[in-house]
Amino acid sequence: MGNRVAVVVGKTVAAVASVAVLASVGVAWGTYRQLQGLGSSSALGADSPKSKDGAQNILVMGLTTRLDRDGNPLPQAVQDALHAGDGTRGGYNTNTMIVIHVPNDGSRAMAVSVPRDDEVTFVDDPLGQHTGKLKEAYGLAKEQKQEELYAQGERNQSTLEQQSREAGRKSTILNVSHLLDITIDHFAEVSLAGFYDLATQLDGIDVCLNHATSDTNAGANFRAGPQHLDGAQALAFVRQRDNLPNNDLDRTHRQQAFLAAVTTKLKTKGVFGSLGQMQDLITVASKDVVIDKDWDLLAFAQQASALTSGNIEFHTLPIKSYSQDSDGSDINVIDVPYVQAVVHTLFNPPAATSSAPAPTTTRPAPPPVKGQGSTVDIRNAGAPDGTAKRLSDALGAVGFTPGEKTTVDDQPTTVIYYGSAAKDDATTLATLLGNAKLVASSVASAHHVAVYLGKDFAWPAGLAGGAAPPPSTPTSVAIPTEGPQGGAVTGGGIPCVD
Known part of the structure; x- marks a missing residue:
């Protein structure tokens, strides 16, 4: 699907890539779902709230783990190509968290990347932890569930892995939804290998860099300007964090550019018109992707035509400052009401104002308020x-x-x-x-x-006390274009990034 990945390590790209495929070839996926390779999750329960206006918010989460869905290490050849360590590395952080807002009228899609190191108050206190980095919710909840299952006598590795990952997905969905003050309608989780598999299947992708750069930890060594990357190089492109002006936030822009490049490649290579090529991509994605069980990808593809045409805009959510937690780990300090206002503005842009004067109405004065001493x-x-x-x-x-x-x-x-x-x-x-x-x-x-x-409070008209202060979450705000989060990255071509 047209997604733009956020601050993420390898998993970011995986999520990005595979989800981009799903969104882009959703119709074909609906046709070929009998392949049954695609993982299905109940983390979004049947009673989960849904957007009321017909739009859809899709959460794409990419994991750092180097393990497959059953908890087994990836094949050595894949580990070597990923240049990201073995199964003991990475943990279960959601280093990629992207929410894609797809309007109900097929107009431009908006995607926001949530920086992985944003410090938040967890809604569910996973593993008894009240605050932490947003990316940690998955791993903490997974560990808590696995300990519970083990205490109940469960010893099957596959069962432990799958059921504890469900708890991780639920926690991530809950905390992202709460942080952004939005409803999550569907989600996709992608493994680290997903990116490599996708980029390799596409015979690489084209990108553009503003400056030459390198990072031995990620295996990155790139010149300035347009260039073609194979699967392993593309993974390094989206994983690089060192030697970038804004570290993680610049990596987010890399991942957004990758998604734009994937969509462009799918169009120019004629994948959308070739059932054979789409089936090959589906086979690749089926190894690396888990989606919620109620997601009708066929219906979604019909609604999300903007994604396949490249009509999508990516934004990175703002941070207030950098700091460290009590353990000395780097964190992003954020202004939650402002972040929510940015998301609200992007997902619900203010309607054009009319020059005609608004009609006047006469309302009766509210009755006087009189308490009885309580x-x-x-x-x-x-x-x-x-x-x-x-x-x-x-x-x-x-x-x-x-x-x-x-x-x-x-x-x-x-x-x-x-x-x-x-x-x-x-x-x-x-x-x-x-x-x-x-x-x-x-x-x-x-x-x-x-x-x-609650957040819905508005100063009552029938009560004196002066003008009410502005609401905690403004209806709309100016979208930031400066600062470490940078400006928008648009789809439909090959954008140049740092």
């Missing part, structure tokens, strides 16, 4: 900083008793919990705050109300 505790769970105090002060002026003001973990919606004697005040607050969810609490004091302000 103590109201405000928990900020996603509203802008300072909102809890402002709201508490405003409610204190209209008959409520101000209580505690604290900050808690984010949640999407506003919820009001109330004690046995505070239902009337809680109902008043729910109406004031836009019909927030009401929950009777058996542990709350009788005359207490606890308001958890």
Whole structure:
């Protein structure tokens, strides 16, 4: 599929390559799925939320492991060609995380690469770890599940590997979705060997570099300008990190350029019109790719025509600064609300504004607010900083008793919990705050109300207190074009990158 890989080691490319194939030859894949070589996963459950507007968000994750789906080392010949170490190297980090947004009308697709070293708060605390690099969620959850299975008496290596990888996929999907504040509709996981296999099957790819560069760790040695790379060189092209101005982030641009090059090669080589060539690619991809079991690739290919035409734009999500964690490991410090705003803007571009004046409407003034003295505790769970105090002060002026003001973990919606004697005040607050969810609490004091302000909170029109601060996640923001993440990489040709 048209995907653009993010900050990634070898697996990045694998994910990129194979997924690019899937998206590009989805129709053929739907025809030949009887090959049964493609791995299937239930990590996205049947009850998982789906995008409501008909668009689709596809998560492409590439693993660093040098093992196959059953936990066995890759053939030695493949290990040698990959120049990436043996089965003891790489672990289970998701060094590639790309989300591709495919609109429901076939228009330009947008892809965002999530830098692998972004420090996040894990939603699920895999292996008891609350914070860490986003790329680590897969491996931590996998290890936790494998320990559980082993404790239950499971000893079959293939079963341990497959079931624990399912836990890793679930954790990655959950944490990427939470970080970007989006729904993940489908996903594809690709192994490190996938890139090499694909590039080799295509007889190499064409790329362009702004400067000559080399990296002995990745096996990279490239001149400046356009050049043709075979499979092993292409893997080095996307794996190189050393001797690049922005290290991992420049590697992300390499991987994006690789995807653009793959799409161009598929078109110029006539693969889209050749069932034989498509079947050869499918056979290659079937060894290296796992997708969610409910992904109808035939239907997807019909929707995602922009991918095969090269009408896709790749962006790398911004970071705030570089730092180190308590173990001295390099991390990316990010501004989560800003990252979410960038994703929202790219995936939901603002509509063109009309020059005609907006129609005016007359709305009745909201009824006056009057509390009955209940103590109201405000928990900020996603509203802008300072909102809890402002709201508490405003409610204190209209008959409520101000209580505690604290900050808690984010949640999407506003919820009001109330004690046995505070239902009337809680109902008043729910109406004031836009019909927030009401929950009777058996542990709350009788005359207490606890308001958890979610990300959906908006300052109520019927309450004084001054202009509300801007929302925590802006509706749209200017897309950054400078900084280490760089500007956009577009498909449909051979872009030059560092």
